[in-house]
Amino acid sequence: xxxxxxxxxxxxxxxxxxxxxxxxxxxxxxxFGRFLLYFLLGCVGSSVFTIVLQRFAILFFDLKTVSWSxxxxxxxxxxxxxxxxxxxxxxxxxPFTIADMTLIALACGLGFAFMEELMDI
Numbered sequence: 001x002x003x004x005x006x007x008x009x010x011x012x013x014x015x016x017x018x019x020x021x022x023x024x025x026x027x028x029x030x031x032f033g034r035f036l037l038y039f040l041l042g043c044v045g046s047s048v049f050t051i052v053l054q055r056f057a058i059l060f061f062d063l064k065t066v067s068w069s070x071x072x073x074x075x076x077x078x079x080x081x082x083x084x085x086x087x088x089x090x091x092x093x094x095p096f097t098i099a100d101m102t103l104i105a106l107a108c109g110l111g112f113a114f115m116e117e118l119m120d121i
Contacts, residue, residue, distance in 0.1 A: 010114070011036075014035070014036055014039050014107075014110070015032065017035075017106070017107075017110060018032050018035045018036075018103075018107075021102075021103060021106060029096075029097065029100060030096075030099075030100045030103045030104065034104075035103060035104075035107050036107075038082060038103075038104045038107035038108050038111070039107040039108070039110055039111040039114075040111060041082050041107075041108060041111065042079065042082065042107060042108035042109060042110065042111025042112045042114075042115075043111035043112070043114060043115045044111075044115075045081075045082065046078045046079055046081065046082065046108060046111065046112045046115075047078075047111075047112060047115040047116070047119070049078045049081065050074055050075050050078045050112075053074045053078065054066060054070070054071060054074055057070045057074070075112075078112075079108060079109055079112045080105070080108075082104065082108045083101060083104050083105045083108065086101075086104065087101065
């Protein structure tokens with residue numbers, strides 16, 4: 001039988017974060033669907049991009065050098081990349097408020113942290 005509790009629990013936790021932080025955002029207009037999309041972008045996009053960049057750096061530098069020198073900045077940049085791309089590159093038809101950008105950054109960071117703890121990357 002298929003066990004759906006881990007997925008259902010994750011969905012409930014994301015919903016809890018959205019319901020918790022949306023009132024704190026005041027003028028936030030980001031819906032739950034978009035919040036979930038950015039959470040998944042942090043899970044998949046940021047995690048995969050981090051792994052690819054770190055493996056690429058291993059081609060040129062020693063593993064210890066990469067893990068101590070390049071690893072932390074690469075992780076932080078890939079966590080911030082969705083928000084930075086959204087601000088500076090993509091124009092999605094309407095301007096986002098600072099509260100929306102904060103919720104987007106929170107969703108991407110939570111997604112990345114979830115994958116980091118799950119996969120231990």
